[in-house]
Amino acid sequence: MDLNFWLERWAKHETGFHQQQTNPHLQKYWPQLGVPAGATVFVPLCGKSLDMLWLQQQGHPVLGVEVARTAVSDFFTAWRTDVHVAPLGDFEQWSAGGAQGITVLCGDFFALDPTSTVHVGAVFDRAALIALPPQMRHAYVHKLLGILPAQVPMLLITLDYRQEEMPGPPFAVSDREVRQLFAALPVECLDEIDVTAAAASMRFRQRGVSRMLERVYRIGDPVCKPA
Numbered sequence: 001m002d003l004n005f006w007l008e009r010w011a012k013h014e015t016g017f018h019q020q021q022t023n024p025h026l027q028k029y030w031p032q033l034g035v036p037a038g039a040t041v042f043v044p045l046c047g048k049s050l051d052m053l054w055l056q057q058q059g060h061p062v063l064g065v066e067v068a069r070t071a072v073s074d075f076f077t078a079w080r081t082d083v084h085v086a087p088l089g090d091f092e093q094w095s096a097g098g099a100q101g102i103t104v105l106c107g108d109f110f111a112l113d114p115t116s117t118v119h120v121g122a123v124f125d126r127a128a129l130i131a132l133p134p135q136m137r138h139a140y141v142h143k144l145l146g147i148l149p150a151q152v153p154m155l156l157i158t159l160d161y162r163q164e165e166m167p168g169p170p171f172a173v174s175d176r177e178v179r180q181l182f183a184a185l186p187v188e189c190l191d192e193i194d195v196t197a198a199a200a201s202m203r204f205r206q207r208g209v210s211r212m213l214e215r216v217y218r219i220g221d222p223v224c225k226p227a
């Protein structure tokens with residue numbers, strides 16, 4: 001799954017993964033991470049997700065990374081007027097709202113280095129890990145843990161189904177695989193929802209998926225006692 005695949009998806013407006021509302025699991029489970037306001041939240045493979053707006057409204061500076069310039073441009077055009085765009089190494093940095101605002105590095109996640117993420121206090125992954133095929137998921141987690149400061153908690157949302165019923169993305173990621181990928185950290189499944197009949201799963205049912213589960217994980221220890 002190379003970057004051109006995603007650039008083409010954005011160019012053709014094949015972005016069924018984009019949600020028109022804030023993710024409900026983010027709103028429900030974010031307090032379980034105990035992340036204090038003011039802590040920067042990293043959103044890998046962020047697309048033009050409205051979740052970044054919600055996180056900022058909770059008092060978090062947001063740092064996203066996204067390869068598709070169309071997605072980044074759409075996001076800032078729709079939601080921010082004070083956008084600044086500047087080259088930053090291998091990336092183009094888009095930002096608005098100053099130090100407490102939203103910054104998106106437009107470029108390849110795998111080209112990030114720890115200087116960009118040194119201030120990160122938490123991570124939100126929705127449709128990032130599951131966007132990647134099996135052989136890339138280990139590299140993704142290795143890179144993520146390699147660039148983050150220690151003790152950074154993460155809220156992770158996965159999908160699971162019989163992979164043979166539909167080619168990804170989104171890819172099926174089992175509970176076992178999540179625990180293997182993050183073996184060095186505490187992993188707690190906060191929720192498991194059967195989303196087979198959900199309206200949003202219609203496109204997966206049409207592609208042959210007979211049962212789909214969504215799981216919400218907290219990876220790492222909460223920063224302070226959860227609210």
Ligand SMILES: C[S@@+](CC[C@H](N)C(=O)[O-])C[C@H]1O[C@@H](n2cnc3c(N)ncnc32)[C@H](O)[C@@H]1O
Pocket residue numbers: 003006007017018019044045046047048049065066067068071107108109110126127128131169
């Ligand atoms: C399934 S979408 C999810 C987007 C977002 N997380 C959301 O919830 O809407 C995956 C996104 O990752 C981006 N992407 C894929 N590989 C990437 C990479 N190596 N570096 C940066 N962005 C990448 C794609 O362009 C796409 O926007």
